[in-house]
Amino acid sequence: MNLSRIRVGLLSASRGLLLALLAPTVALALFILSVLSVAFTLLGVGMLLVPMVNVGVRGLTDLQRRLAQEWSGVRIERPYRQSVPAPPGTWNRWQLYREQISDPATWRDLLWLLVEVPVGLVLGLLPACLIVYGVEGIVAVPLVHQWVSGYGYGTFWPVHGFADVVLAQAEGIAALGLGLVGGPAILVGHAQVARSLIGPTGGPR
DSSP: OOHHHHHHHHHHHHHHHHHHHHIIIIIHHHHHHHHHHHHGGGGTOHHHHHHHHHHHHHHHHHHHHHHHHHHHOOOOOOOOOOOOOOOSSHHHHHHHHHHHHHOHHHHHHHHHHHHHHHHHHHHHHHHHHHHHHHHIIIIIHHHHTTTSTTEEOSSSOEEOSHHHHHHHHHHHHHHHHHHHHHHHHHHHHHHHHHHHHHSOOSSOO
16 A cells, blocks of 8 residues: 555545534534524524524535535535525515525435434544554554453454454454545545435426
């Protein structure tokens, strides 16, 4: 494995950690706020809250589109209906609310926020976890097992002796290679999941 592949793998792992950070924090918070803003329509304040929350939601989806393009080469077009200009005031706020609440892309954004919480967290952490797990098997196991009886590493065995060390290192090498080589592909998979939800559907808008 050459240095360029290692550099790309480490970069993908660091980018995945950013996705994993955004998923359970920003995406989850915006999902909860979106649901509440729609529910508050019954109280008469949804007309104000929905457009305000959608600023954040569409900001996050636009960030996801940009990252998918820059990191994975996956292009995601914006699917939103074009707003019709209206005079300022209450009518303008009502029209903006009505446009957004009737736009299918708004609801698909909401679905993406929900899906992104587990998908972004798992796929984001996976490359870095594989790399760390691999380094542990290659470096830590030969050193630590001498002082820690039955040091736990590997899928099916604790590390007791030389043979277990060799098996642990083999598994570590495999995990490290998978994390470095598979990291970019995992990011592509994440971007494709996003495109299926926040990209254009091809139907009438």
